[in-house]
Amino acid sequence: MAKQKPRTLSGFMELLPARQAQFERMAELLRKAYSLYGFTPLDTPIIEASEVLLAKAGGETEKQIYRFTKGDSDLSLRFDLTVPLAKYVALHYADLSFPFRRFQIGKVYRGERAQRGRFREFYQADIDVIGDGKLDIVNEAEIPAVIYQTFTSLGLKRFQIRVNNRKILNGFYQLIHWNHRAGDIMRVVDKLDKIGAEKVGLMLYDEVGMDQDAVDEVLKFISIKGDNQEVLSALEEYRGQNETFDQGLDELNTVVKYLAAFGVPEDHFTVDLTIARGLDYYTGTVYETAMLDHPEIGSICSGGRYDNLAEYYTDKQLPGVGISIGLTRLFYVLEEQGYLNDQLNTAPADVLILPMTDDLSPAIAFATKLRQAGVRAQLYTEQKKFKQKMSYADRLGVPFAAFLGEDEIAQGKVSLKDMATGEQKLLDVDEAAQAVLAALKASGDAAPIKEPERS
Amino acid sequence: MAKQKPRTLSGFMELLPARQAQFERMAELLRKAYSLYGFTPLDTPIIEASEVLLAKAGGETEKQIYRFTKGDSDLSLRFDLTVPLAKYVALHYADLSFPFRRFQIGKVYRGERAQRGRFREFYQADIDVIGDGKLDIVNEAEIPAVIYQTFTSLGLKRFQIRVNNRKILNGFYQLIHWNHRAGDIMRVVDKLDKIGAEKVGLMLYDEVGMDQDAVDEVLKFISIKGDNQEVLSALEEYRGQNETFDQGLDELNTVVKYLAAFGVPEDHFTVDLTIARGLDYYTGTVYETAMLDHPEIGSICSGGRYDNLAEYYTDKQLPGVGISIGLTRLFYVLEEQGYLNDQLNTAPADVLILPMTDDLSPAIAFATKLRQAGVRAQLYTEQKKFKQKMSYADRLGVPFAAFLGEDEIAQGKVSLKDMATGEQKLLDVDEAAQAVLAALKASGDAAPIKEPERS
Numbered sequence: 002m003a004k005q006k007p008r009t010l011s012g013f014m015e016l017l018p019a020r021q022a023q024f025e026r027m028a029e030l031l032r033k034a035y036s037l038y039g040f041t042p043l044d045t046p047i048i049e050a051s052e053v054l055l056a057k058a059g060g061e062t063e064k065q066i067y068r069f070t071k072g073d074s075d076l077s078l079r080f081d082l083t084v085p086l087a088k089y090v091a092l093h094y095a096d097l098s099f100p101f102r103r104f105q106i107g108k109v110y111r112g113e114r115a116q117r118g119r120f121r122e123f124y125q126a127d128i129d130v131i132g133d134g135k136l137d138i139v140n141e142a143e144i145p146a147v148i149y150q151t152f153t154s155l156g157l158k159r160f161q162i163r164v165n166n167r168k169i170l171n172g173f174y175q176l177i178h179w180n181h182r183a184g185d186i187m188r189v190v191d192k193l194d195k196i197g198a199e200k201v202g203l204m205l206y207d208e209v210g211m212d213q214d215a216v217d218e219v220l221k222f223i224s225i226k227g228d229n230q231e232v233l234s235a236l237e238e239y240r241g242q243n244e245t246f247d248q249g250l251d252e253l254n255t256v257v258k259y260l261a262a263f264g265v266p267e268d269h270f271t272v273d274l275t276i277a278r279g280l281d282y283y284t285g286t287v288y289e290t291a292m293l294d295h296p297e298i299g300s301i302c303s304g305g306r307y308d309n310l311a312e313y314y315t316d317k318q319l320p321g322v323g324i325s326i327g328l329t330r331l332f333y334v335l336e337e338q339g340y341l342n343d344q345l346n347t348a349p350a351d352v353l354i355l356p357m358t359d360d361l362s363p364a365i366a367f368a369t370k371l372r373q374a375g376v377r378a379q380l381y382t383e384q385k386k387f388k389q390k391m392s393y394a395d396r397l398g399v400p401f402a403a404f405l406g407e408d409e410i411a412q413g414k415v416s417l418k419d420m421a422t423g424e425q426k427l428l429d430v431d432e433a434a435q436a437v438l439a440a441l442k443a444s445g446d447a448a449p450i451k452e453p454e455r456s
Numbered sequence: 457m458a459k460q461k462p463r464t465l466s467g468f469m470e471l472l473p474a475r476q477a478q479f480e481r482m483a484e485l486l487r488k489a490y491s492l493y494g495f496t497p498l499d500t501p502i503i504e505a506s507e508v509l510l511a512k513a514g515g516e517t518e519k520q521i522y523r524f525t526k527g528d529s530d531l532s533l534r535f536d537l538t539v540p541l542a543k544y545v546a547l548h549y550a551d552l553s554f555p556f557r558r559f560q561i562g563k564v565y566r567g568e569r570a571q572r573g574r575f576r577e578f579y580q581a582d583i584d585v586i587g588d589g590k591l592d593i594v595n596e597a598e599i600p601a602v603i604y605q606t607f608t609s610l611g612l613k614r615f616q617i618r619v620n621n622r623k624i625l626n627g628f629y630q631l632i633h634w635n636h637r638a639g640d641i642m643r644v645v646d647k648l649d650k651i652g653a654e655k656v657g658l659m660l661y662d663e664v665g666m667d668q669d670a671v672d673e674v675l676k677f678i679s680i681k682g683d684n685q686e687v688l689s690a691l692e693e694y695r696g697q698n699e700t701f702d703q704g705l706d707e708l709n710t711v712v713k714y715l716a717a718f719g720v721p722e723d724h725f726t727v728d729l730t731i732a733r734g735l736d737y738y739t740g741t742v743y744e745t746a747m748l749d750h751p752e753i754g755s756i757c758s759g760g761r762y763d764n765l766a767e768y769y770t771d772k773q774l775p776g777v778g779i780s781i782g783l784t785r786l787f788y789v790l791e792e793q794g795y796l797n798d799q800l801n802t803a804p805a806d807v808l809i810l811p812m813t814d815d816l817s818p819a820i821a822f823a824t825k826l827r828q829a830g831v832r833a834q835l836y837t838e839q840k841k842f843k844q845k846m847s848y849a850d851r852l853g854v855p856f857a858a859f860l861g862e863d864e865i866a867q868g869k870v871s872l873k874d875m876a877t878g879e880q881k882l883l884d885v886d887e888a889a890q891a892v893l894a895a896l897k898a899s900g901d902a903a904p905i906k907e908p909e910r911s
Binding site: 037139 | 503
């Protein structure tokens with residue numbers, strides 16, 4: 002028969018089993034972290050009616066959409082989890098209780114130009130809190146705690162949550178009377194890390210056409226640095242001149258005030274006045290998260306406060322705050338940078354059972370006992386040489402192998418081999434199950450991320 | 457602004473939060489059950505190149521495919537998890553260890569005619585064991601244990617795993633010299649439950665054109681009933697006349713022999729000679745699973761042994777055995793029939809914390825403590841009347857509410873209210889965390905399925 006060459010589309014991540022197990026562990030820890038903060042899991046279709054999904058979209062986004070017809074229907078694949086959330090909340094408004102806190106981990110689709118590290122199908126892991134009409138500032142103060150808990154549970158240590166408030170930015174630009182060009186100014190300021198303050202000043206003068214006084218005001222503002230109290234004190238200097246600014250500063254004060262109670266260490270959090278997160282959508286606190294040793298990767302978890310989630314679908318005012326992790330890209334980056342913990346148990350089973358007799362009943366009964374005790378057990382019953390069986394155990398990376406030969410069976414025992422140490426013990430069936438459970442418990446909390454030693 | 461009416465496409469399941477929590481719990485228990493048997497989690501793209509995905513497809517299946525172009529690419533959404541598995545194993549053959557045991561829980565797409573209870577986007581939950589060249593019969597014997605463990609862990613009790621062997625069927629039809637019409641005969645026999653043996657006999661005579669002797673042979677064969685040993689004994693009567701039949705009978709004997717060691721109770725398993733599972737694909741043991749009180753629903757978990765997983769992609773002989781649960785349809789059926797356990801805790805949080813003071817630090821610190829102890833905690837900080845706050849707690853179904861007023865804070869305590877009993881206690885912060893943990897542990901193992909009382 003003529004064969005079809007098997008292939009996976011470029012831009013679509015497909016992992017080998019051990020890597021997939023690491024990815025699953027990360028997704029599981031995200032679900033757990035999000036759940037601890039009272040977010041409920043949500044699932045929405047990957048396909049939506051185009052007129053619904055694209056009610057707001059336009060420009061670059063729309064070009065990337067996977068859009069097609071099936072029968073009479075004009076359909077599109079979701080390109081993020083925010084638009085489906087807006088649809089969901091507008092559609093099911095009467096059945097939801099507000100604030101509505103949901104997390105969603107799911108695949109989204111963007112037909113981007115294929116290039117290394119860019120994915121056309123990728124997981125996003127989002128949380129959002131949606132209020133009905135109003136939403137208290139404490140929800141914004143809680144987000145850094147979720148980010149901190151999430152990445153800490155994954156095993157990441159050297160990261161920093163960077164926070165700003167859009168009201169402070171908007172108020173500041175009103176205050177210097179350049180709010181009509183705020184978008185252009187922020188686009189230039191965004192280059193600060195790359196080109197430095199001097200060139201930012203020149204561009205503001207030459208390209209945006211600001212007068213030198215205004216340029217100096219901007220440079221002074223974005224040079225405000227220091228610990229959180231120092232930054233907040235410097236911002237107090239501007240108080241009393243613009244209502245929006247003052248409100249933003251109050252909000253930022255609240256966010257910083259509750260950090261300690263939320264369990265976020267000071268060294269994992271910083272107020273950063275250069276962060277803006279786009280132009281239109283966000284209206285209050287905005288968040289980015291940087292890997293300290295890899296600034297070139299950019300933010301690995303971003304989001305912010307918005308005033309109107311679902312204005313394209315409903316007249317209801319639905320303010321919210323949310324963050325998103327691009328999980329597929331994050332996983333790719335972690336692998337590239339050597340951050341995946343290869344000590345994580347990624348084997349399909351904790352014990353590989355190798356029966357040595359024709360009657361398999363004792364080996365099967367042992368497998369059943371292990372499974373009842375919560376141990377993942379696999380029977381290996383293929384007709385192979387012993388060496389090949391052990392090679393299989395090695396390749397899977399199972400922590401334990403168990404042998405049941407005639408001697409063991411006659412004594413009601415199994416030979417349990419620790420694959421890491423090579424140590425082999427003759428144990429009662431119950432003892433063996435307990436020994437495996439104890440060993441797994443001791444090693445079971447390994448995190449999927451392990452930062453490389455820094456030189 | 458003109459609003460776009462929000463809607464979800466028909467044939468696409470979108471659940472409200474409490475139902476979604478039940479669905480997630482089912483998926484989590486499936487992952488756990490499959491993992492206990494040494495299956496590794498796999499994920500593959502939802503979109504594949506059409507020429508790859510449709511290498512084998514044709515007829516009805518192909519009509520249902522969501523197929524479209526993006527740029528120059530002819531793309532299709534997967535319609536099951538088996539073809540992507542075949543592609544995966546053929547593509548990554550050199551990097552896999554065999555037997556390769558994987559589970560996959562993912563969405564698949566079929567543009568079926570819209571009708572109640574039919575879904576165009578639905579989850580399948582599959583396991584497969586793939587051998588390289590050969591695969592031992594014990595893998596087929598293990599499958600009923602996986603099915604039993606899976607449904608038992610979900611809380612289903614009144615179900616039965618029904619097993620047959622295609623070699624027995626094929627051998628039998630060879631033996632009566634009607635193997636050239638085996639497909640037609642099996643299609644008629646498949647109606648046995650609905651139309652009875654007499655009409656099956658008439659149809660075999662009239663429509664298939666069998667002689668009366670052959671019809672009688674078929675009717676005698678499919679009337680073989682009884683416990684497993686009785687059926688196996690009756691089948692022994694045919695031994696020695698056809699090699700395929702004898703091999704199938706040996707395999708069936710092995711499957712039955714190891715049931716007890718695999719922990720499958722006799723009353724949850726039956727040999728059923730009327731089960732065939734399609735015509736071409738399966739070659740050995742075949743499985744169906746029936747809900748005893750709802751025969752009209754049909755099989756809720758089916759599968760079997762096949763000889764060649766990936767023949768469209770590779771010359772390698774890759775025999776396997778697998779089963780599939782149509783999770784979305786199962787969930788729909790369980791809900792319809794009142795099988796979902798409404799005692800399951802589906803709230804987004806275990807504790808809703810209601811601060812009663814302006815300074816929220818003590819309430820936030822209490823939330824942080826609960827979360828560090830693994831308790832899902834939500835802060836409610838909206839400016840609402842007390843009654844509205846309690847109504848919110850009621851609607852979410854949180855097991856506990858915690859109040860922190862000035863009195864409590866002064867004493868370093870919280871008032872913890874058990875929402876089910878109404879009982880309220882003043883406790884130290886640590887005591888409160890322990891009380892919640894203890895209560896959750898006591899109720900935490902609730903299964904998502906609870907069979908209705910039968911009258």
